Amino acid sequence: MEYVSSVWLGVLVFISIHGYGNIGPCEASSRVIQTPDQIYRTGYHFQPAKYWMNDPNGPMIYMGIYHFFYQYNPYDAQAGNIVWGHSTSTDLVNWTPQPPALLRSEPYDFKGCFSGSTTLLSGGKPAILYTGVDFSDNQVQNLAVPKYLADPYLTEWVKSPYNPLIAPNSVNKIDGQNFRDPTTAWLNPDGNWRMVVGNQQNGNGIGLLYRSKNFIDWIQAENPLHFMNNSGMWECPDFFPVSTISQNGLETSTMGPNVKHVFKASKASTDFYTVGTYNPNKDIFIPDNKSLDIGLGFRYDYGKFYASKSFFDSATSRKILFGWVNESVNNLEINSIRGWAGLQGIPRRIWLHKFGNQLLQWPIVEIEKLRMNPVIEDTSVLMPGSVREISGVNATQADIEMSFSAKTLEKAEKWEANWTNPQQVCSIKSASVKGGVGPFGLLVLASKDMQEYTAIFFRIFRGDNNNFIVLMCSDQTRSSLHLPSSDYDKTTYGALLNVDPLQEKLSLRTLIDHSIVESFGGEGKACITARVYPTNLAMDGATHLYVFNNGSQSVDISKLTAWSMKTAQIN
Ligand code: DQQ
Numbered sequence: 001m002e003y004v005s006s007v008w009l010g011v012l013v014f015i016s017i018h019g020y021g022n023i024g025p026c027e028a029s030s031r032v033i034q035t036p037d038q039i040y041r042t043g044y045h046f047q048p049a050k051y052w053m054n055d056p057n058g059p060m061i062y063m064g065i066y067h068f069f070y071q072y073n074p075y076d077a078q079a080g081n082i083v084w085g086h087s088t089s090t091d092l093v094n095w096t097p098q099p100p101a102l103l104r105s106e107p108y109d110f111k112g113c114f115s116g117s118t119t120l121l122s123g124g125k126p127a128i129l130y131t132g133v134d135f136s137d138n139q140v141q142n143l144a145v146p147k148y149l150a151d152p153y154l155t156e157w158v159k160s161p162y163n164p165l166i167a168p169n170s171v172n173k174i175d176g177q178n179f180r181d182p183t184t185a186w187l188n189p190d191g192n193w194r195m196v197v198g199n200q201q202n203g204n205g206i207g208l209l210y211r212s213k214n215f216i217d218w219i220q221a222e223n224p225l226h227f228m229n230n231s232g233m234w235e236c237p238d239f240f241p242v243s244t245i246s247q248n249g250l251e252t253s254t255m256g257p258n259v260k261h262v263f264k265a266s267k268a269s270t271d272f273y274t275v276g277t278y279n280p281n282k283d284i285f286i287p288d289n290k291s292l293d294i295g296l297g298f299r300y301d302y303g304k305f306y307a308s309k310s311f312f313d314s315a316t317s318r319k320i321l322f323g324w325v326n327e328s329v330n331n332l333e334i335n336s337i338r339g340w341a342g343l344q345g346i347p348r349r350i351w352l353h354k355f356g357n358q359l360l361q362w363p364i365v366e367i368e369k370l371r372m373n374p375v376i377e378d379t380s381v382l383m384p385g386s387v388r389e390i391s392g393v394n395a396t397q398a399d400i401e402m403s404f405s406a407k408t409l410e411k412a413e414k415w416e417a418n419w420t421n422p423q424q425v426c427s428i429k430s431a432s433v434k435g436g437v438g439p440f441g442l443l444v445l446a447s448k449d450m451q452e453y454t455a456i457f458f459r460i461f462r463g464d465n466n467n468f469i470v471l472m473c474s475d476q477t478r479s480s481l482h483l484p485s486s487d488y489d490k491t492t493y494g495a496l497l498n499v500d501p502l503q504e505k506l507s508l509r510t511l512i513d514h515s516i517v518e519s520f521g522g523e524g525k526a527c528i529t530a531r532v533y534p535t536n537l538a539m540d541g542a543t544h545l546y547v548f549n550n551g552s553q554s555v556d557i558s559k560l561t562a563w564s565m566k567t568a569q570i571n
Pocket of ligand 1: 236306
């Protein structure tokens with residue numbers, strides 16, 4: 001049933017009385033909330049049993065077992081003492097903990113075993129390349145190999161006696177503070193390996209290129225594989241081929257016809273990528289479109305998702321991406337009390353869009369085996385100003401797929417010429433700001449009275465050329481109200497979605513898991529991940545899920561399916 005919700009109006013009245021931008025969380029609730037350790041732990045997202053985790057490292061499949069490594073502090077829920085945590089899986093959903101693969105043990109990694117990658121060498125033998133932080137705080141590149149290749153779980157790793165393989169020195173003049181995160185290596189037609197290390201020189205982000213015949217002696221190429229002036233340090237570079245004719249992934253050394261390459265760099269808390277052409281003979285990578293180069297064009301995610309790492313799953317011919325989803329609490333004490341910090345996003349399958357300029361991303365299909373008790377709504381109309389609860393779903397641990405369409409876009413607001421940053425438009429035009437076509441979408445992890453919610457929504461604008469512009473937003477301004485705003489990062493996230501709303505339905509997939517909300521818009525054209533800490537979850541263990549339309553025009557929901565999600569066995 002459609003209705004103009006008095007609750008929604010109540011929210012708007014509340015906002016207008018209290019002032020939207022400055023609602024102090026303490027003002028919103030005078031209750032003191034004791035936050036138990038486990039409330040915000042996730043049910044189906046990867047996290048260690050305790051303590052701090054950041055970057056994904058070297059995911060791979062070996063002898064039919066998936067391996068996942070990660071930056072891990074084995075003593076504390078804060079960054080520091082970094083080693084390589086390790087877990088294994090047969091389905092990328094349930095994970096078994098293994099002993100850390102790399103501990104800080106040698107002069108060349110005594111201050112940290114930083115990020116790196118795995119490569120499958122000839123005969124499928126795995127090798128880890130990783131950054132060690134040495135006694136003098138210099139970052140150096142190291143090698144480790146499995147102790148027992150017959151062990152599918154690879155529980156023991158041996159560091160190479162030749163370490164460090166590459167170190168900053170007076171000849172190469174590399175800045176030892178900004179030299180880290182080797183990529184998976186690829187084998188060039190000339191029979192030599194190549195790999196890239198992240199670097200910064202004079203504020204310019206650089207992907208230094210190295211060549212090696214034997215995986216031990218690495219020679220720096222004269223030119224970097226890629227760089228960008230004034231873009232700051234490039235952490236965790238990734239470089240891999242994608243097919244222009246198939247959604248299948250490609251093994252990292254694949255080259256030739258129907259292949260493009262993707263270069264990714266992590267900088268300023270954001271993972272940027274660009275699609276281009278790699279010439280293996282000249283060792284040159286050229287982005288197809290300069291205006292879509294690193295920092296200018298596409299991001300894997302427009303919310304919280306960093307230091308990502310991809311791998312080729314030879315068992316299913318997929319390219320799969322992992323990314324670190326940091327906490328949004330700035331108060332380190334909170335993490336310490338909880339005893340853990342950091343999540344991995346649900347692994348995403350990635351492939352090149354048919355237009356060739358961007359990747360599409362979708363949660364791996366295996367996650368769907370956790371779905372249960374679907375709530376299915378067929379076509380319905382969302383009237384202007386309406387809010388409707390989706391009941392019968394565990395709204396704390398859910399997977400929702402839906403698509404919207406509008407019969408007319410007559411009421412679309414004008415896209416202003418000075419709006420160059422979608423994220424800013426999402427903050428000005430947040431979920432509570434009434435629009436023309438939209439905002440419409442989901443209110444997740446919401447309280448019953450809807451004082452608190454996280455809104456994932458679309459707005460459709462009219463551009464100058466009679467075109468339509470689709471904005472996708474994730475609005476956290478009314479999330480986690482029990483946390484003082486000084487402790488909680490409430491940034492609103494936003495992205496433009498390359499969808500023609502006259503021709504196509506607007507799809508939304510949202511994964512909710514206690515303190516993470518991952519949203520995939522336009523069938524994976526734009527992703528936004530947010531961290532939220534629902535007050536209600538702390539109070540009574542309950543959260544709610546709503547669809548809403550705060551525009552002045554009705555929109556149709558063509559299909560909506562919401563599943564409760566089972567809990568996976570994770571570490
Ligand atoms: N995290 C690692 C570094 C990397 C950074 C240290 C990115 O190797 O550059 O934990 O989050």
